[in-house]
Amino acid sequence: MLPTPDTSHVPYSRVYEPAEDSFLLLDTLSSASETSFLTSHFSPTTANPRPAAPLVLEVGPGSGIVLAFLTAHALTLFGSRTLLTLGIDANRFACAATASTAHKASTEHAATAALFLDAVQGDLATALRGAAADVLVFNPPYVPTEELPALLPPAAAGESGDGVASGWDEDSRLLALSYAGGRDGMETTDRLVAALPAVLSARGVAYILLCAQNKPEEVKERVRGFGAGWKAETVGSSGKQAGWERLQIVRVWRAGVTGI
Amino acid sequence: MKVLTLNFLTCAVKTCKASNDSFPLHPKDAELAKDGVEINPQLLVNVLPRIDWTALRTTSTELGFPALPEQPPTAEDLTSDEKMLQELHTLLLETQMLEGKLVCGHCGHEYAVREGIANFLLPSHLV
Numbered sequence A: 001m002l003p004t005p006d007t008s009h010v011p012y013s014r015v016y017e018p019a020e021d022s023f024l025l026l027d028t029l030s031s032a033s034e035t036s037f038l039t040s041h042f043s044p045t046t047a048n049p050r051p052a053a054p055l056v057l058e059v060g061p062g063s064g065i066v067l068a069f070l071t072a073h074a075l076t077l078f079g080s081r082t083l084l085t086l087g088i089d090a091n092r093f094a095c096a097a098t099a100s101t102a103h104k105a106s107t108e109h110a111a112t113a114a115l116f117l118d119a120v121q122g123d124l125a126t127a128l129r130g131a132a133a134d135v136l137v138f139n140p141p142y143v144p145t146e147e148l149p150a151l152l153p154p155a156a157a158g159e160s161g162d163g164v165a166s167g168w169d170e171d172s173r174l175l176a177l178s179y180a181g182g183r184d185g186m187e188t189t190d191r192l193v194a195a196l197p198a199v200l201s202a203r204g205v206a207y208i209l210l211c212a213q214n215k216p217e218e219v220k221e222r223v224r225g226f227g228a229g230w231k232a233e234t235v236g237s238s239g240k241q242a243g244w245e246r247l248q249i250v251r252v253w254r255a256g257v258t259g260i
Numbered sequence B: 001m002k003v004l005t006l007n008f009l010t011c012a013v014k015t016c017k018a019s020n021d022s023f024p025l026h027p028k029d030a031e032l033a034k035d036g037v038e039i040n041p042q043l044l045v046n047v048l049p050r051i052d053w054t055a056l057r058t059t060s061t062e063l064g065f066p067a068l069p070e071q072p073p074t075a076e077d078l079t080s081d082e083k084m085l086q087e088l089h090t091l092l093l094e095t096q097m098l099e100g101k102l103v104c105g106h107c108g109h110e111y112a113v114r115e116g117i118a119n120f121l122l123p124s125h126l127v
């Protein structure tokens, strides 16, 4: 078992506290099968002896526990330390928390760590240059809810979005952003899935966590419908209830593309 | 926020994606700081092929650094030239933009950078 990053500094009144879903991502990404997939997927080949450093993007890192884990243990998980990691979260406090968690974990595991770039505030991957993500990890707001919380605090919605809001309402809005998924718990995930062909590089691999109510089989079918070569498989699951996996991790990638 | 990060970010407005003017974003009133980061030559060599060099030249000049060569160095150039390696390391990984704005050359939207965190959330009229 690889050590779990320390998140004791994270303000859980406004940033999602690591839970079963976060730990399922850690377990899945460090499983023997995923480690071996990722290592061979990004390793040098005779045709391409020096592949460009992969960019690992986590969308909605929250406390930063998963991104810090991937950063700190890059050598073990990807077979290389020459990776860049980046987080994008709608919650500014989550950005600060992610940066602290990633810096702490990579200092502690300097011998195996990749390079953490930054955590920036944004909506999914809309601010990322096209086809830049080589690994994308998403633990979405997947709980079915009546409504989606606003991406911006009410006062800032008409302006640039950096207005400072505070108080209990603001804290609950920030926490709701981390779990409230709207219809089928899929309103936010649907947007990310639709953007995958534009966000992932040709060699890109995405890991998306889904719950049973998200209709994971339909999501996988949709990805396969992107075109020839697109793959979507369940590579991790937890919480079996009455024969249903409560949570699962779906890996999305294009077959036959490795290296560059 | 690191200069290398800027090389991966663009305007979040949908209608700007197709325009060449939306990348790179242009720093304005940038307050810079230098962070000590341990140099990793292998990482720099592997990062080089995925940098948009033309965009990096623009960013570097706009931040007040000396002009970068027109062509990116090769892996061989980098591994044999310690000074160039160190300069690139300082520019890409040690230089931090702490405060200021990032401006889209296409729609003119200004993204705020505060305490090193850039904010790409759009006001509702731009979503």
Ligand SMILES: [Zn+2]
Pocket: B011, B012, B013, B016, B022, B104, B105, B106, B107, B108, B109
């Ligand atoms: Zn724009």
